[in-house]
Amino acid sequence: MDHFHTQNGVLHCEDVALPTIADAVGTPVYVYSANTFRRHAQVFREGLKDCGRVHLAYAIKANPNLAVLRVLADEGYGADVVSAGEMARALAAGIPAMDIVFSGVGKTRDELTAALAAGIGQFNLELEEEGEVLADIAAAQGLVAPAVLRVNPDVDAGTHAKISTGRAENKFGIAIDQALAMFDRLAGRPGLNLRGVAIHIGSQLADLAPLEAAYSRIGRLVADLRAAGHMIDRVDLGGGLGVPYRPDDVMPSPADYGAMVARVTKGWDVELMFEPGRVIAGNAGVLLTKVIWVKPGVTSPYVIVDAAMNDLARVAMYDAYHDFVAVEPTGARMMANIAGPVCETGDTFAMGRDIDVVASGDLGVFRTAGAYGATMASTYNSRALVPEVMVDGGRYAIVADRILPETILAAERVPEWLDT
Numbered sequence: 001m002d003h004f005h006t007q008n009g010v011l012h013c014e015d016v017a018l019p020t021i022a023d024a025v026g027t028p029v030y031v032y033s034a035n036t037f038r039r040h041a042q043v044f045r046e047g048l049k050d051c052g053r054v055h056l057a058y059a060i061k062a063n064p065n066l067a068v069l070r071v072l073a074d075e076g077y078g079a080d081v082v083s084a085g086e087m088a089r090a091l092a093a094g095i096p097a098m099d100i101v102f103s104g105v106g107k108t109r110d111e112l113t114a115a116l117a118a119g120i121g122q123f124n125l126e127l128e129e130e131g132e133v134l135a136d137i138a139a140a141q142g143l144v145a146p147a148v149l150r151v152n153p154d155v156d157a158g159t160h161a162k163i164s165t166g167r168a169e170n171k172f173g174i175a176i177d178q179a180l181a182m183f184d185r186l187a188g189r190p191g192l193n194l195r196g197v198a199i200h201i202g203s204q205l206a207d208l209a210p211l212e213a214a215y216s217r218i219g220r221l222v223a224d225l226r227a228a229g230h231m232i233d234r235v236d237l238g239g240g241l242g243v244p245y246r247p248d249d250v251m252p253s254p255a256d257y258g259a260m261v262a263r264v265t266k267g268w269d270v271e272l273m274f275e276p277g278r279v280i281a282g283n284a285g286v287l288l289t290k291v292i293w294v295k296p297g298v299t300s301p302y303v304i305v306d307a308a309m310n311d312l313a314r315v316a317m318y319d320a321y322h323d324f325v326a327v328e329p330t331g332a333r334m335m336a337n338i339a340g341p342v343c344e345t346g347d348t349f350a351m352g353r354d355i356d357v358v359a360s361g362d363l364g365v366f367r368t369a370g371a372y373g374a375t376m377a378s379t380y381n382s383r384a385l386v387p388e389v390m391v392d393g394g395r396y397a398i399v400a401d402r403i404l405p406e407t408i409l410a411a412e413r414v415p416e417w418l419d420t
């Protein structure tokens with residue numbers, strides 16, 4: 001459930017009419033509902049109520065806006081970060097360092113050093129050498145790095161290939177059959193407190209079965225590790241729960257997910273870590289856009305909107321579906337293609353779709369754009385970097401400015417040798 005609804009014929013985010021935001025901030029613009037973020041955070045936590053000791057680390061990559069992080073920090077969420085930049089955001093939002101998990105297959109030595117200095121709560125190790133380097137950096141400073149080993153369970157998550165992470169050939173994690181031996185080699189090192197294992201098999205998972213298979217494998221590994229004398233008190237189950245993008249999509253609910261987790265992890269006696277991203281952020285945001293032209297097409301007209309693939313990359317990158325609705329629908333429908341102004345055929349949001357009738361100057365939104373939306377934006381075609389607005393009840397605020405092309409141009413230089 002989200003807080004985007006039509007009131008007197010006009011789409012609102014909570015109590016704010018979207019045309020008000022378009023008039024004040026311009027378009028395209030991302031609009032977030034603070035109360036939807038809060039609700040999703042609470043529903044996810046509630047779903048895990050029978051799972052014993054639980055730590056929630058919101059996967060910042062889904063939506064790293066500082067105001068969003070503050071809302072989630074107030075809900076008691078920690079953070080899953082994958083770069084020094086994300087770590088800095090989590091800390092700036094007031095998330096305690098101890099509640100931060102550092103994931104990622106390419107943490108640099110500088111990032112490991114900075115995260116150690118910050119005192120983060122968990123490093124998710126991706127390879128043996130990373131564990132050795134981290135242990136050495138920590139030991140040299142008289143510190144002990146809390147860590148878990150990310151394991152690749154070789155499970156097909158059944159999602160888009162570009163967001164699948166748990167198959168043997170993917171770049172992530174340590175092959176599950178090598179994990180025990182690697183644990184043996186790393187666990188005794190001074191500077192390292194190797195206390196558990198982690199997995200994350202992919203994103204936008206529409207089915208719990210692959211997650212259950214992966215969790216069961218990890219459960220057997222935990223038993224093997226304990227049998228070998230290792231102290232295991234943490235298992236990180238990652239993120240990945242899918243959200244509905246199409247009106248008729250049915251996804252497992254956080255309650256379904258929690259019931260599965262409770263069943264599979266019964267008796268593990270560990271602190272369970274979770275890294276939800278999309279399920280918290282996805283339906284908490286829309287991309288508000290204005291129709292520039294309705295251009296006749298061979299079969300259907302092209303609705304050319306002022307948002308483009310640089311603002312919302314998911315369609316071009318993953319063939320993703322984002323529902324499009326008019327902000328002030330008349331009730332009439334049309335078959336149309338929807339595209340942005342960028343000079344690529346890939347800058348097409350929909351082909352031959354049944355949508356609300358819109359005309360030049362009308363506002364519309366792409367729904368379910370709160371996760372992996374603004375954060376993946378670029379300035380391709382020298383377009384502005386899209387701004388973000390947060391609504392909270394009847395209030396709203398710009399929480400990220402529109403970065404104008406002239407600001408980006410001002411950061412570029414012509415070397416003097418070309419300046420003759």
Ligand code: LLP
Pocket residue numbers: 059061062080103104163200202203204238239240241275276277278279314318371372
């Ligand atoms: N933990 C780890 C280690 C991850 O790699 C990810 C996502 C998450 C947690 C959060 O997963 P979620 O709960 O959001 O599914 N840009 C793509 C999604 C990439 C996901 C990458 N990893 C998209 O727009 O669909």
